[in-house]
Amino acid sequence: MSQIRAQIPETTQPLTARETEVAILLADGLDSAEIAARLSIAPSSVKWYLRQVFHKLGVHTRQDAVLRARQLALSVPENAPLESAPHPSGTAPRPLTSFIGRNRETASLLSWLDAGATRLLVVTGAAGSGKTRLALAVAAKAGEHSNRQVYWTDLTGTANPQLVASTIASALGVFIKPGQGEIPALAEHLGATPALLVLDNCEHIARECAKVSVELLAGCARLHILITSRVPLPLEAARTWQLDPLPVPASEELPPAEIAACESVRLFTERACMVVPGFAVTAQNAAPLARVCRRLDGLPLAIELAASRIKMLTTAQLAERLELALVLLTGSGPVGAQRHATLRAALDWSHGLLSESAQTLFRRLAVFAGRWSLEDAEAICPSGTLAAADILTVLSDLVDQSLVVVERPRGGARRFRLLEVIRQYADEQLRAAEERSLLRRSHAARFAAVAMEARGELNGPKQPAWTLRLEQDRDNFRAAMAWGLDVPEGIESGAEIVCTLSQVWQLRGEFAEGLMWSRRYLASPHPIPHQVLASLHESTGFLAVHAGQIDEARTHWEEAAAIFAELEDPAAVGRQLHYLAHATMGTDAPRAAALAARGLALEQEAGDQWWTSACLFALGDASFLQGDVGKAADCYEKSQVLARQLGHSFAIARRCVRLGQVARARGDLEGARHHLGESMRVAQDGNDDWGVTMALAAWASAAASVGSPRTSALLLGAVQGRLDQYGAVLWAFDRAEFVRTASTATALLGEDAFREHLAAGRTLTPQETGSLVNDLLEPQAPSVLPESPGSPAVRLTPREVQVLHLIAAGETNQTIAVGLGLSLRTIERHTANVYLKIGVDGPAARTAAANYAFRHGLGPEQDTLAIPRKNPPRRH
Known part of the structure; x- marks a missing residue:
């Protein structure tokens, strides 16, 4: 082993420049979507790079990746937090304020995780009692002190019970395969490993949450689910944990030190310090502080609201004013009702101290579902007494009064939200002011305008940033689409949103939700303008084909083509013909060619370069399937010229794949290697995950062509694994190529060996697939060795020669893998x-291979082979 180790640097495998950028932004607190926007790459590509970063750094968690990067002196800021709001998808958010008290409750819930008596626990309690913060503390400790994976989903903005499972899947980054339901996909993702899933704020959809939880627990034997809800779930199998408010001082006459040590007073003190630095419990303010906390029943949210006023009022004044507000609402009655009245009184009191403009903005912010941006508030919330120019100032006041939460993502624009109990209170004020209908209309118009603006950018270089923007406002778009179905005047704006979000649903593999909205709008009794209706059919077909519903997709595109023809929009008709060509290609290639040719003529006449390039690509595929390689090559080359003029890296990578396949069909293996190498390089540099998948499929075909059936089968498995991960299916041309390649590899390997390699390929890491491609890119000639004088030549790749040399040196597969920085599976x-x-086999194969190496000058004592130092992997 020392022979290898002396030539390998004692470091982690080096990161590429792009991987280093991703690692730095990860350490800086950005989640995958934000990294995608910052680097102008696809979110799915970020996940691909993160897998490479984790693999090369030898880590499994985000925190370990940051720590390892710092050890290697990457350019990660020393003060970069390990967690930051907003949190990465599916993980628990990191609160910006500390957690006070609740040690007993936290310990009890952690012991529940280990006890195993019941795997479903519901934390209930009054509004504002701190259920979410307790769940956050439990999630953090469960993740830190055990091997349990922790997942988090906030269901506050999920008004439709039918979307509970899809919301959880989206939060966890689970892609739904065509024909697969959300529950099976989630069960597959969660697997059999220990895991904790937290579902936060479930009271408004309690019944559906109960149903989903039962189904998940049935499919995941080591899963625990923790739910927060103001009401118990209708499940006998669930254990209910009633969360009481924080302890309050037993008396106002206690010594200041005892009052200061009480958890409710500690919470008040810390939050007051955020407003008045240095605030502390003293002999003068201890009694009024105790009175405030006692009168607020120890409710954390009410205490935080009161503490936010300490800059304007003394503790004595605060206690007096709260007393006046509370006496009007509280009195005899059940404890839960009294606590609700206490919180309501605190909200009334805090709201009453706001200026008129602040009250106006506060109630109007209730129209948002989930989070919003400053620009959103400026577009929707102005009124006669509140100018758009004043929104920022007034919003800042609401933040200072703890009525609005601000999220501060590093490198991104601020986002705002209302805690759910506060949003409900604000919504009551909105209804009382009789402004709700007006605001819902403005809200829908705003987000329809955002969707329309995004639609023009989703096929261009700004696609990653716009995808992030649309994903951030998922709840607002859902609210706007729901409103559009309820009122005739909203149907058009809602349908426009559906058309735009179709690309995001496709990217996320959320075909079920996308098709649900699309079909509901198509079935709506309210008339939809013909232009919008045609676009709705087009986008519905787009979702259906990716979900594997080819016949449904074809029906929608035919309907869209007919409507666009009536509207005399030939370019739009050309788009539908392009789609129909792809849908027809698997069953009738000549008809597909005719459709693509008609679409091409319409797009050329309209002068649309992008769709001209797309139609040429489709015509090339149809020609290739008919055996006309020359015409296919001509179409691909013309399509590539346009793609390069447009600077569209996604299109360039796909056309490189096809040109490589043309070269392979012509027997030009060097030409195929050139084009396919460029396709991988462009796709990876452009962070085009689907382009990488297409390129790997083409490399699998190339491997079969040059007599490397094992590599071919492994790459086919890698392609299938990626398709499964992203919930996608191959379109007709690529599906036919996949089947042909599989047939060739099976004939060379035998069915059992092919299936074994295909299964192994599905679990390959990006590093391992890259190694396979690098082997195919390496020149073969230097490694052609004769078995013996007059015997046929044996063709080994340079990597195989290196491995053979180390086998002759007596190294095991395990030590070779460690020394070369590759996985054991790759070395095997x-x-x-x-x-x-x-030509060696059986138990003595290793000895026979070593003898072979010595006969050909590859033994360890011979200097004919130099083992190079480990270099950074090529990026192809």
């Missing part, structure tokens, strides 16, 4: 390829 594959090529 190289070893199997060597054995197959040199």
Whole structure:
């Protein structure tokens, strides 16, 4: 082993420049979507790079990746937090304020996780009692002190019970495969490993949350689910934990030190320090502080609201004013009702201290579902007494009064939200002011305008940033689409949103939700303008084909083409013909060619370069399937010229794939290697995950063509694994190519060996697939070795020669893998390829391989082979 180790640097595998950028932004607190926007790459590509970063750094968690990066002196700021709001998708958010008290409750819930008596626990309690903060504390400790994976989903903005499962899947980044339901997909993702899933704020959809929880627990034997809700779930199997408010001082006459140590007073003190630095409990203010906390029943939210006023009022004044507000609402009655009245009184009191403009903005902010931006508030909330120019100032006041929460993502614009109990209170004020209908209309118009603006950018270089923007406002778009179905005047704006979000649903694999909204709008009794209706059919077909519903997709595109023809929009008709060509290609290639040719003529006449390029690509595919390689090559080359003029990296990568396939069909293996190498490089540099998948499929075909069936089968498995991950299906041309390649590899390997390699390929890391491609890119000639004088030549890749040399040196597969910085599975594959090529097998194969190496000058004592130092992997 020392022979290898002396030539390998004692470091982690080096990161590429792009991987280093991703690692730095990860350490800086950005989630995958924000990294995608910052680097102008696709969110799915960020996940691909993160897998490479984790693999190369030898870590499994985000925190370990940051720490390892710092050890290697990457350019990560020393003060970069390990967690930051907003949190990465599916993980628990990191509160910006500390957690006070609740040690007993936290310990009890952690012991529940370990006890195993019941795997479903519901934390109930009054509004403002701190259920979410307790769940956050439990999630944090569960993740830190055990091998349990922790997942988090906030269901506050999920008004439709039918979307509970899809919301959880989206939060966890789970892609739904075509024909697969959300529950099976979630169960597959959660697997059999220990996990904790937290579902926060479930009271408004309690019944559906109960149903989803039962189904998930049935499919995941080591899963625990923690739910927060103001009401118990209708489940006998669930354990209910009633969360009481924080302890309050037993008396106002206690010594100041005892009052200061009480958890409710500690909470008040810390939050007051955020307003008045240095605030502390003293002999003078201890009694009024105790009175405030006692009168607020220890409710954390009410205490925080009161503490926010300490800059304007003394503790004595605060206690007096609260007393006046509370006496009007509280009295005899059930404890829960009294606590609700206490919180309501605190909100009334805090609201009453606001200026008129602040009250106006506060109630109007209730129209938002989830989070919003400053620009959103400026567009929707102005009134006769509140100018758009004043929104920022007034919003800042609401933040200072703890009525609005501000999220501060590093490198991104601020986002705002209302805690749910406060949003409900604000909504009451909005209804009382009789402004709700007006605000819902303005809200829908605003987000329809955002969707329309995004639609023009989603096929261009700004696509990653706009995808992030649309995903951030998921709840607002859902609210706008729901309103559009309820009122005739909203149907058009809602349908426009559906058309735009179709691309985001496709990207996220959320076909079920996308098709649900699309079908509901198409079935609406309210008339939809013909232009919008045609676009709705087009986008519905787009979702259906990616979900594997080819016949439904074809029906929608035919309907869209007919409507666009009536509207005399030939370019739009050309788009539908392009889609129909792809949908027809698997069953009738000549008809597909005719459709693509008609679409091409319409797009050329309209002067649309992008869709001209797309139609040329479709015509090339149809020609290729008919065996006309020359015409296919001509179409691909013309399409590529347009793609390069547009600077569209996604299109360039796909056309490189096709040109490589043309070269392979013509027997030009070097030309195929050139084009496919460019396709991988462009796709990776442009962070085009689907382009990488297409390129890997083409490389699998190339491997079969040059007599490397094992590599071909492994790459086919890698392609299938990626398709499963992203919930996608291959379109007709690529599906036919996949089947042909699989048939060739099966004939060369045998069915059992092919299935074994296909299964192994599905679990390959990006590093391992890159190694396979690098082997195919390396020149073969230097490694052609004769078995013996007059015997046929044996063709080994440079990597296989290197592995053979180390086998002769007595190294095991495990030590070779460690020394070369590759996985054991990769070395086992190289070893199997060597054995197959040199013709050795059985228990003595390793000895026979070593003898072969010595006969050909590859032994460890011979200097004919230099083992290079480990270099950064090529990016192809």
